[in-house]
Amino acid sequence: MTSIVDATRVRTYEVRTFGCQMNVHDSERLSGSLEAAGYVRATDGDPDVVVINTCAVRENADNKLYGNLGQLASTKRVHEGMQIAVGGCLAQKDKATILEKAPWVDVVFGTHNMGSLPTLLERARHNDEAQLEILESLDVFPSTLPTKRESTHSAWVSISVGCNNTCTFCIVPSLRGKEKDRRPGDILAEIQAVVDDGVTEVTLLGQNVNSYGVEFGDRQAFGKLLRAAGQIEGLERLRFTSPHPAAFTDDVIDAMAETPAVMPQLHMPLQSGSDRILKSMRRSYRSEKFLGILDRVRARIPHAAISTDIIVGFPGETEEDFLDTLRVVEQARFASAFTFQYSVRAGTPAATMADQVPKSIVQERYNRLTALQDRISLEENQSLIGRKVDVMVTAAEGRKSDQTHRLSGRAQDSRLVHFDVPEGSGVPRPGDVVTLQVTSAAPFYLIADSPDGTLEIRRTRSGDAWDRAEAESCAVPSAEPSSARISLGLPTLRVATTPIYDTADGLR
Numbered sequence: 001m002t003s004i005v006d007a008t009r010v011r012t013y014e015v016r017t018f019g020c021q022m023n024v025h026d027s028e029r030l031s032g033s034l035e036a037a038g039y040v041r042a043t044d045g046d047p048d049v050v051v052i053n054t055c056a057v058r059e060n061a062d063n064k065l066y067g068n069l070g071q072l073a074s075t076k077r078v079h080e081g082m083q084i085a086v087g088g089c090l091a092q093k094d095k096a097t098i099l100e101k102a103p104w105v106d107v108v109f110g111t112h113n114m115g116s117l118p119t120l121l122e123r124a125r126h127n128d129e130a131q132l133e134i135l136e137s138l139d140v141f142p143s144t145l146p147t148k149r150e151s152t153h154s155a156w157v158s159i160s161v162g163c164n165n166t167c168t169f170c171i172v173p174s175l176r177g178k179e180k181d182r183r184p185g186d187i188l189a190e191i192q193a194v195v196d197d198g199v200t201e202v203t204l205l206g207q208n209v210n211s212y213g214v215e216f217g218d219r220q221a222f223g224k225l226l227r228a229a230g231q232i233e234g235l236e237r238l239r240f241t242s243p244h245p246a247a248f249t250d251d252v253i254d255a256m257a258e259t260p261a262v263m264p265q266l267h268m269p270l271q272s273g274s275d276r277i278l279k280s281m282r283r284s285y286r287s288e289k290f291l292g293i294l295d296r297v298r299a300r301i302p303h304a305a306i307s308t309d310i311i312v313g314f315p316g317e318t319e320e321d322f323l324d325t326l327r328v329v330e331q332a333r334f335a336s337a338f339t340f341q342y343s344v345r346a347g348t349p350a351a352t353m354a355d356q357v358p359k360s361i362v363q364e365r366y367n368r369l370t371a372l373q374d375r376i377s378l379e380e381n382q383s384l385i386g387r388k389v390d391v392m393v394t395a396a397e398g399r400k401s402d403q404t405h406r407l408s409g410r411a412q413d414s415r416l417v418h419f420d421v422p423e424g425s426g427v428p429r430p431g432d433v434v435t436l437q438v439t440s441a442a443p444f445y446l447i448a449d450s451p452d453g454t455l456e457i458r459r460t461r462s463g464d465a466w467d468r469a470e471a472e473s474c475a476v477p478s479a480e481p482s483s484a485r486i487s488l489g490l491p492t493l494r495v496a497t498t499p500i501y502d503t504a505d506g507l508r
């Protein structure tokens, strides 16, 4: 690993992340690689290096990137030696265009060579010349890079990268390449390492988790992986995202039901309830098969909270197609849904399809869909009133609200729960678990206020890890190189991690 040229001054960095959980986890690796090379995270809002980890999937990704770069241009003019790096999916897609549009950028790197970032930064500084390095295939599996974990209680662990499907709306296959599976032993070793360090919740990540094993020819590898991970002592909550309905087999449902650590929660992307549109999206399941999966999951795991992704206004979608989506949503009884208005992504097959649906119609359908899902989410949440829930207090949502004095956390089924801390009660730390009774419900969260002024708190290893990180962050001067605290798979910092959902999106 490259070290910094000027040994007398430690350079600071900031990573800005756009997009999905994959990108957030990739940013943990970018931070880890930088810290292993001697950089420290900036705490004064004036970093020497700004890394933007971009997303090409979301709407307005370009605008967001160039807006950020425009602001950074003026900062760079007054900050001598400042460097700007752009990586991630949009960099992989746009390559040299970024340097043409924003010549003040120092480094552009892709999704396949994140580990090169420190070297590219140093080379750009040394040669006084922008560096562009985009690989078309994976250099090293990203999980072998150093990782700076953002949470002491929850960790993401990648099981695969890339995707062998060809959904016509999706840019991922062309940017992330074919699916590459990590060896089961490496995955389990990483889970063990994070658990040893205090993590009690792990989310397995992949573009299409249940096709895991396709590379080494084991169709049941994902179910086996869930069972094996579930045996790791100290791992209390095991989740995964995202599966694909086409290859979601009963052995996975069995593994979920028979592995106590696997949480009663499933994110199962529907995308459309119209079989005609699913075909046009090149999604190889049909609505009946999709609903059949939900039935079988609920037969084995009755309290499972099932969430989904839905795209409204895909090219060619008629009113009849849309009504099919409403019908499936009504039947599926999702706990929540990410709802998206279709918009053109250059480079995808759907971008050039005829019959793009006018924006006004897309908006009108979107409003009807979200109204329906909000009603269902509320009804599903109201059905939980009176039930006991085990809530893991989260750092992201655990800050005391000035108005309500409530803390927040996630139930086992990943529902967001707000609860009050009665006067005189102990206060749970992020990662601790409180047992609560649900007292009221809204579409996007549950309230569980204590009726008798006591809180049932279970102090956990994750809470202890939070305490250690707090003490460490007070004791370690921020300008001190922290490479010693970075190691493979070991979480080191406690900031915020929301386990499953990106609430900035259209979560209904």
Ligand code: SF4
Binding pocket: 163, 164, 165, 166, 167, 170, 171, 172, 173, 207, 208, 244
């Ligand atoms: S399954 Fe489809 S939507 Fe998901 S990453 Fe692969 S191509 Fe994209």
